[in-house]
Amino acid sequence: MAPTFYHHWPEPVTEKSGSMVQSQWWGWRGLKIGLIMVVLVLFVALIFFAVRANSKACKEGLLAEQECRNVTRLLELQLAQTREDLVGAMDEAATCNQTVVNLSTSLEMEKAQGLEQLTRREELQREVEKLKEKLQDALEEVERLRKEKEAWSKEGETSLGSSSKSLGALMAPVCLFLGLTALLA
Known part of the structure; x- marks a missing residue:
């Protein structure tokens, strides 16, 4: 079965009843009064907040906030400078550590x-000691030979000639040895 649509056309109101007109009048009037009340409340609130915003405490609060921002900005600048100084100090420390x-x-x-x-x-000191010992031995040998020479010279001219020849033969190495030690010292 197919649906059936019913449509009713509104009936024109030719005559408005008194209660209907009166209720519409009160509706508009109530709406106007309500709007005026809302505007008055908003106006009073605006005046209250304007007075409060211009009060001494509010102005002092704004000044304190501005001062706080200035101090914060100054502290941020000091912090940035301190960080730069720290980086410089760390570079110097690294340089010092490398040094x-x-x-x-x-x-x-x-x-x-x-x-x-x-x-x-x-x-070298051990060598010098050895050389000194050798020098001492050579000096003792020279002294012994000198004593022998004196003893021979007492014995006679002939024995003196032969000992002086042997002494002359020993003097050359002793003088060379003494010269070498003098050069090394």
Whole structure:
């Protein structure tokens, strides 16, 4: 079955009843009064907030807020400067650390050279001691030969000639030895 649509046309109102006109009048009038009340409340609230916004406490609060912003900006600038200084100090510390490492390396090398020189000096001192002993032995030999020469010279001219020849033969190596030790010292 097909649906059936019913449509009713409104009936024109030719005559308005008194109660209907009166209720519409009160409706508009109530709406106007309500709007006026809302406008008055908003106006009073606006005056209240305007007075409060221009009050001394509000102005002091705004000044305090502005001062706080200025202090904050100043502190941010100081923080940025401090960070830059910190980076500079860290760079200097890195440079100092590198210098310490370089100096430590140089010091170790100097110590090694010092030990090497000390060892060489000790070796040279031992050689000097050996040479002194040899010199002492040579001097003792010369002294012994001189005494023999004196003893021979008392014995006679003939024995003197032969000892002076042997003494002359020994004097050359002794003088060479003494010259070498003088050069080494």
